[in-house]
Amino acid sequence: MAQQERGARSRNLLLRVAAEVFDERGFDSASTTEILERSGLTRGALYHHFPSKEALAVALLTAHRDFLRVPDQPTKVQAVINLTHAYAHQLQTDPALRACVRLAVEQSSLRGPAAAPYQQASGTVRELLAKAKEQGELLPGIDPVEAAEMINGTFTGVQVMSRVQTGRKDLPQRVSTMWRFLLPGLVNPGMIAHLQTSPAPQQDNTPARGAPAAR
Amino acid sequence: MAQQERGARSRNLLLRVAAEVFDERGFDSASTTEILERSGLTRGALYHHFPSKEALAVALLTAHRDFLRVPDQPTKVQAVINLTHAYAHQLQTDPALRACVRLAVEQSSLRGPAAAPYQQASGTVRELLAKAKEQGELLPGIDPVEAAEMINGTFTGVQVMSRVQTGRKDLPQRVSTMWRFLLPGLVNPGMIAHLQTSPAPQQDNTPARGAPAAR
Numbered sequence: 001m002a003q004q005e006r007g008a009r010s011r012n013l014l015l016r017v018a019a020e021v022f023d024e025r026g027f028d029s030a031s032t033t034e035i036l037e038r039s040g041l042t043r044g045a046l047y048h049h050f051p052s053k054e055a056l057a058v059a060l061l062t063a064h065r066d067f068l069r070v071p072d073q074p075t076k077v078q079a080v081i082n083l084t085h086a087y088a089h090q091l092q093t094d095p096a097l098r099a100c101v102r103l104a105v106e107q108s109s110l111r112g113p114a115a116a117p118y119q120q121a122s123g124t125v126r127e128l129l130a131k132a133k134e135q136g137e138l139l140p141g142i143d144p145v146e147a148a149e150m151i152n153g154t155f156t157g158v159q160v161m162s163r164v165q166t167g168r169k170d171l172p173q174r175v176s177t178m179w180r181f182l183l184p185g186l187v188n189p190g191m192i193a194h195l196q197t198s199p200a201p202q203q204d205n206t207p208a209r210g211a212p213a214a215r
Numbered sequence: 216m217a218q219q220e221r222g223a224r225s226r227n228l229l230l231r232v233a234a235e236v237f238d239e240r241g242f243d244s245a246s247t248t249e250i251l252e253r254s255g256l257t258r259g260a261l262y263h264h265f266p267s268k269e270a271l272a273v274a275l276l277t278a279h280r281d282f283l284r285v286p287d288q289p290t291k292v293q294a295v296i297n298l299t300h301a302y303a304h305q306l307q308t309d310p311a312l313r314a315c316v317r318l319a320v321e322q323s324s325l326r327g328p329a330a331a332p333y334q335q336a337s338g339t340v341r342e343l344l345a346k347a348k349e350q351g352e353l354l355p356g357i358d359p360v361e362a363a364e365m366i367n368g369t370f371t372g373v374q375v376m377s378r379v380q381t382g383r384k385d386l387p388q389r390v391s392t393m394w395r396f397l398l399p400g401l402v403n404p405g406m407i408a409h410l411q412t413s414p415a416p417q418q419d420n421t422p423a424r425g426a427p428a429a430r
Contacts, residue, residue, distance in 0.1 A: 012277025026322060029243060105375055106321045107241060115379050149376065150396050153389070160320055161364065164330050174368065181365050184400035 011049045013039050015096070016062075018056040021122050022099035027057060027108040054110065057103055061116040064100040068124045076132035077187055078195055080125055081179055084155055085199040088171045091159060103161065118156075137187055147186060154178055172199050226264045230311070231277075233271040237314035242272060242323040269325065272318055276331040277299055279315040283339045291347035293410055295340055296394055298372055300414040303386045304375050306374060320375065336367050352402055362401060369393055385416050 017039040021030045036043060050056045070086050073079040090097045090147050103110060104117040122145075129144035138147070158178050162171040179197040187195070232254040236245045241256045247268050258266060265271045285301055288294040318325060320334040337360075344359035353362070373393050377386040394412040402410070 026243075028241075102322065104379070107317065107378075118376060118379060146392055147396070149389075150373075150392055153373040153376045153393070154369045155372065156375050157370065158365075158368040160371050161324075161333060161368045162318070164333060174364075175367055177361055178368070181362070181400040182396060185396040185398065198295070 007049075010041055010045050014041065014046060014056065015059060016047055019060055019096040019099040022057065023095045023102055026106050027053075027103055027110045027114075032056075044117060054113070057110055058113045060096060060099055061103060061113050063096070064117045065120045065124075067094075067097050068120055075191075075195070076128045076135060077137050077183075077191070078131075080151065081195060081197060082200060083124070083148070083173065084151075084175050084179075087155075088159070088168075088175045089199065092168050096182070100197075101159065118152060119157075121152050125151055126201050132187075135150065137191060138187060139188060141168065142186060152183065153181065175199075222264075225256055225260050227292060228257065229261060229264055229271065230274060234275055234311040234314040235275060237272065237275070238310045239315055240250065241321050242268075242318055242325045242329075242419065247271075255320050269328070272325055273328045275311060275314055276318060276328050278311070279332045280335045280339075282309075282312050282315070283335055290352065290406075290410070291343045291350060292398075292406070295343050295347075295366065296410060296412060298339070298343075299366075299390050299393075300387065302370070302389045303374070303383075307383050307386060316374065320371065333367060333371075336370075337363050340366055347402075352406060354403060357401060366397065390414075 009045055014035065018030075018035050021035050021038065030047060030053065032043070035056070036046060042198050051060065068083065068085060070079060070083045073082065087097070091101065100117050103114050104212050108114070126148040131136065132138055133142065133144055138144075155175070155178065158174045159168065159171060162168050162174050176198045179195075183192050183195065183197070221335065229250065233245075233250050236250050236253065245268065247258070247261060250271070251261060266276065282302060282305055283298065285294060285298045288297065302312070306316065315332050318329050324331065341359050341363040344362050347353055348357065348359055370390070370393065373389045374383065374386060377383050377389050391413045394410075398407050398410065400411070
């Protein structure tokens with residue numbers, strides 16, 4: 001039992017450190033040697049849990065779907081907006097999400113598995129938009145599949161530009177701007193005034209894991 | 216004179232080969248050794264033109280502004296739309312542009328100079344949108360600076376997703392979709408029907424440099 005617990009703790013430690021190293025170096029430049037040095041574990045412990053660097057990346061990319069959970073909302077477009085703000089906040093504060101996004105955005109020898117974050121995000125947004133369409137929130141003729149791809153594509157680029165220009169400091173404002181531009185082509189005109197496009201205040205008050213409360 | 220000509224030819228060859236290698240490997244994994252092997256030039260010739268790998272990247276990133284030239288249009292929003300389609304077409308066909316975009320999107324030891332494509336593109340789009348505003352093409356309250364950042368951010372993400380999912384084959388369609396979603400939040404409603412959001416036919420007929428005519 002104690003051994004099982006130690007095993008789980010080592011596995012979590014390896015994933016946390018691997019996320020930091022992938023976030024800082026990208027997949028191809030990351031080395032298992034650095035992951036071992038930073039975690040203080042042995043190569044035997046690493047291989048027990050993850051047979052390769054790729055297995056570490058795949059485990060992180062599979063867990064990426066945990067970043068796509070948001071509380072349900074009666075208005076489904078509001079749920080999508082809240083999702084993008086929560087995701088932006090986690091990008092600022094959680095190396096595990098930053099690692100996934102870097103693995104997904106950059107070309108590397110990882111290839112196939114790197115597309116997982118796009119597929120997961122498109123699936124989540126598509127489902128919410130399908131419900132939004134049923135509820136009459138969307139403009140006539142909007143295809144939830146196409147709209148989900150568009151929202152995810154826009155978010156991807158907005159976060160890249162925010163990272164390049166401000167180290168993601170202005171990401172919440174850029175996400176709000178993104179929604180101001182996207183909503184007129186997406187939802188019924190009468191709805192726009194009722195949607196909250198800036199981050200909900202409680203999101204800003206949540207103390208970030210491992211980061212100072214004031215950003 | 217013949218020597219000057221040979222010099223210019225070597226310089227162009229080095230830039231062309233460097234673009235291919237940056238496009239395929241990214242900045243950190245690209246090596247001057249590979250650039251020399253593929254170009255058949257000596258290390259002396261390389262250092263004569265470019266003192267470092269970074270100097271090659273900076274030269275390519277400076278020349279990136281050549282990809283932002285499009286014929287003038289009476290309707291300035293149409294000029295911006297045409298610019299994104301021409302850029303998309305060149306991304307499919309020209310390794311020099313693909314290299315710039317990879318250098319700009321990926322985190323590497325290059326840092327500062329990698330932001331040049333965003334700055335150049337934002338400048339060009341901002342200028343066109345400022346004229347569009349003067350001509351009454353934009354919705355009231357649209358800020359050309361913010362709108363230019365939004366358009367460039369959206370394009371960046373759309374091309375990343377197109378690359379990941381189809382090797383940029385579906386990029387023209389994705390750019391058309393992007394405009395269908397963006398225009399209602401950007402231009403006066405009466406203009407939308409007059410704007411051409413799909414690629415102009417002549418763009419599709421231009422035989423691509425070094426690529427088969429049929430894509």
